[in-house]
Amino acid sequence: MNLWRDIRGTVHPFWVTLRNMLRTPVTIEYPEERRTVSPRCRARIVLTRDPQGEERCVACYLCSAACPVDCISMQAAERADGRRYAAWFRINFSRCIFCGLCAEACPTLAIQMSGDYEMGSRDLLKLVAEKEDLLIDGGGRDNEYDFYRHAGIGVGQVRGAGDEENPPADFRSNLP
């Protein structure tokens, strides 16, 4: 009957709230307790290094182009051995929305999102990170990955010595 259903529907919630009152709260008391962030947490952005300890970033501007709020800027430069790098690299964290598109766009795994989320500040200028602030020592999520072992013409290694690469064919021997 409808009336019975209504009465039950009014009384039952009281039992629900009472039961929930006696359960332990799910709140994490932040400064004292911290939760371990998920491995895919998207917080402070870092620039990683390859296994040789060199900067991975090749200043291709892909992250800068992918960024929806335009907060990455850099200046490309080239070393004597032909390896490209960023002369300066700047992320304005006060504009970053931590969408992770930059990390997704990066072909060299240089730019990555880390789990460090405690970066609030009252001073906006403190939130502008330069390359020195961004560079870390390790390889981030993948310590093994070395971009120049897969691509990069004659920069990381001699021609044809990379993984998934065949030694260069002598085209003269292929002539009929």
Next chain:
Amino acid sequence: MNELLITLALVLVKLLLIFGVVLSLAAYLVLAERRILARMQLRLGPNRVGFFGLLQPLADVIKLLTKEDTVPDRADRFLFLVAPGLAAVTALLAFAVVPFAPPLEIFGRQLPMVVCDLNIGILYFLGLSSLAVYGVALGGWASNSKYALLGAIRGLAQLISYELSMGLSVVPVILSARSFSLTDIVVAQDPLPFAIVHPVAFLIFLISVTAESKRVPFDIPEAENELVAGFHTEYSGMRFGLFFVGEYINMIILGSMVTVLFLGGWHGPFLPPVVWFTGKVLAVSFVFIWVRGTLPRLRYDQLMHFGWKVLIPLALVNVLATGAILLWLKGS
């Protein structure tokens, strides 16, 4: 002359005591409500200020006092400034007739544990709770804001409708106690509290009281998601605080009315009467908080339907039935 002075002093002491106890109780009721609601929602609630958050009311007061006290442009200044006080004072005044313990015998002098044992205590209480409407109505009207005005209109309609059923549900109690004095009513509940004798009246009174205190599920005058904050939208600082405190004092006074009229007042085994009284008031307050944590807000038309088509007829039938039964009992 001497006699008069002593009586005056005693009344003053009682006044101050009640003032202090009720005000601090109201302040901690706010904290208790926040904590209990939080626990019902699996949160912790305010626990930062002081041990277990026990200093939170103090922090709230300091915050409210240091906020700017704004009066909206083209508001009715005088009424705007007076309304919050009206809301708080009417709630406090009602406490004058609440007996919280049996009369005490000190130095051969009968000391009633109530500020003023009016022989028409219930009427006084009903009258004051009607006056409390003015705080809402004037505050809302004087703010010169649509939201506040809408809230005030709703508040007026709601309080007037539910006062009817509240008054009607008290009639059976008066019929059985044969007195309008609250002390007599408590004395009349010695073996059995009226909540058991008149369960229907108790239920109606409880519901009307919730509506009277403008609490969920009857918080239509301040429905946040439609009216911002209803009649106190334009208030800031301690004036808003006064409305707030008034609301919680109201909660305590209505809780003590439920206690006095239906739960047997100070009666109870073992513990001293005052403890029983306070315990019952707190229990009723907990029920208010519990209801707030559980039920959603009624729609305005539902509220009016419920009040006029369900509660008032039910209360009238209840009055008739009680009268008939009492007459029959007396006849036999």
